[in-house]
Amino acid sequence: MFKRMREDIQCIFDQDPAARSTIEVVLTYSGLHATWSHRIxxxxxxxxxxxxxxxxxxxxxxxxxxxxxxxxxIGRRFFIDHGMGVVIGETCEIGNDVTLYQGVTLGGTGKEKGKRHPTLCDNVLVASGAKVLGSITIGENSKVGAGSVVLKDVPSDSTVVGIPGTVVISNGVKVKGKYDHQDIPDPVADKCQMLENQITHLTDRLEQLEQQQVKEGELR
Known part of the structure; x- marks a missing residue:
């Protein structure tokens, strides 16, 4: 037990440059307190x-x-940085050396029974505010970008960003045709643009029909 506790403390020193002393880590790091409480x-x-x-x-x-x-x-050397707002569901499986930041949700998508929460393999990092939902698997060494909503499996050695989550880097190579994080399209704006295009098309068509009716009236 004490070996695991020392390992947890060392993990924080390895991950967080703000950690200055053992007493500070033990007394003030809420992620460490949550991990130890969870073991009980x-x-x-x-x-x-x-x-x-x-x-x-x-x-x-x-x-x-x-x-x-x-x-x-939850596996070994689990690190929750800051931690406020982190939620981890009942059937979650988390491997070794996994890091979560504040506001992360590892949740379900409904009232289904059985395995309904994500599996995070070894060395996964989930950034602030990301939501990983459902019985899906995030592969080894993968990263989930801040604010992303991941609903499908993510392969190993990948980076996923956006809503819904899209793989943009796989095995260190940028995935062709994928967006940079700042260029991810807004689905609401896209839908509004589509409706605006349809309205413009219908307006043009209505004007054509009205002009055609006027011409037919003149010919009569």
Whole structure:
């Protein structure tokens, strides 16, 4: 147990240049507190002490702002940076050396039973505000951009951005035909533009019909 705790502390020093001392990390890092609390809650969950497990997780949520369901399976050297607003669902499976930033949701898409939350393989990074939803898999060494909404599997060694999430880099190579993050199209604006084009087309057609009627009237 103490070996795992030392490993967790060292992980923070490796990931966060703002970490200055062990006492600071132990007393002030909410992501670390949430991880340690989850281990207790998960142990209770596996022993079928479901109410106690959920009570521990909710107390942790109150103090850290991070909600991890006791049923979630989390690997070693898990790092939550800042952490406020992070939500991890019951059937999530998280590998080793995974990093989450604030506002990340690893959630479901409905009321389906069974495996309904994401699987994050080793060395995955999910940036601020990203939503990874449903029983999907984020492959090893992949990154999810800030604010993205990922609804489909992501292959290993990839970067996914946008709403819905789109793979823009795969195995270190920019995917042909994909957008840079700042150039991702706005689906609402695209729909408005389509409607505007249809209105313009109908207006032109109506004017043509009116002119045709006037000409026919003159000929009579």
């Amino acid at each position: 809650a998960h142990a209770l969950y596996k022993k079928k002490l479901l109410f106690l497990a959920r009570a521990v997780s909710q107390v942790s949520r109150f103090f850290t702002g991070i909600e991890i369901h006791p049923g979630a399976q």
